[in-house]
Amino acid sequence: MVQDFKAGISSIPGTTMQKWNSTGEDNPQPLHFPAHTCQSETSTMSSIPPPTPPPAPGPPPVQAHTPPEPQPPTVPTTGPKGSHLLELHIFNGHPFKDHWAYWISSPDDPRVGVKIHATGDVRNGFVFEIKRSHDLRTSPDIPIKRIPLQWVDGRYLDQGKMFNGGLEKIENLPVCAFEEVLSKVKVPGKSLNSVNSDGELVGARVGRKVVQRDCQTWIVESMGQLVREGIVGRGVEEFVCKIRQ
DSSP states (O other): OHHHHHHHHHTSTTOEEEEOOTTOOSOOEEEEOOOOOOOOOOOOGGGSOOOOOOOOOOOOOOOOOOOOOOOOOOOOSSOSTTOEEEEEEEEOOTTSOOEEEEEEEOSSOTTEEEEEEEEEETTTEEEEEEEEEEETTTOSOOOSEEEEEEEEOGGGOOHHHHTGGGOOEEEOOOOSHHHHHHHTSOOOOOOSOEEOTTSOEESSOTTSOOOOOOHHHHHHHHHHHHHHTTSSOHHHHHHHHHHOO
């Protein structure tokens, strides 16, 4: 039994027992059992390759190049004697394209002038129209932009007839060389397909690409004619071509 006890005790790490003699005398002799030693496992981290570093960040995204906004012609605040300022008036057409019109200001009041444009729409077509002594203070149509284009030489204009003696008038008959040139440029006709009462598509032929012509088209084309006649400069034509919607 003592042996069993010893065996049990000896299994305990770091335990020291006293040895009793066989005679039963109280002369114990210490029994030394080697302490149990726990050896740590040797680290093998040096043999494990380091983790792969994350990839380097890529180059920043390329920003889309936005061309600069076209700049209008440089126009002096005053022009040669007898000349009149030609402006481009732009009217809000949301959700469709903006409406464009020529404007010749009165020398006495820039809010009064001659409005020349192609009025109408792509479904019904356009007509050439001149509004004489048109007053922006009482007009239901107010431009969102007034862009000076050039001073027009007085020899192409007739101030008395153009402004109708200060009385407002709407017509389509030219009274000076400037208006004569514009009146000869054909205004756009119908350029939008429509459906008749029988449900049939009318207008342009089915399957054919339709190029819509509108008031902006007429301004660009008539401006080209003014350039060819020597009334306005080439830079003015280039500007209106660039800003066309």
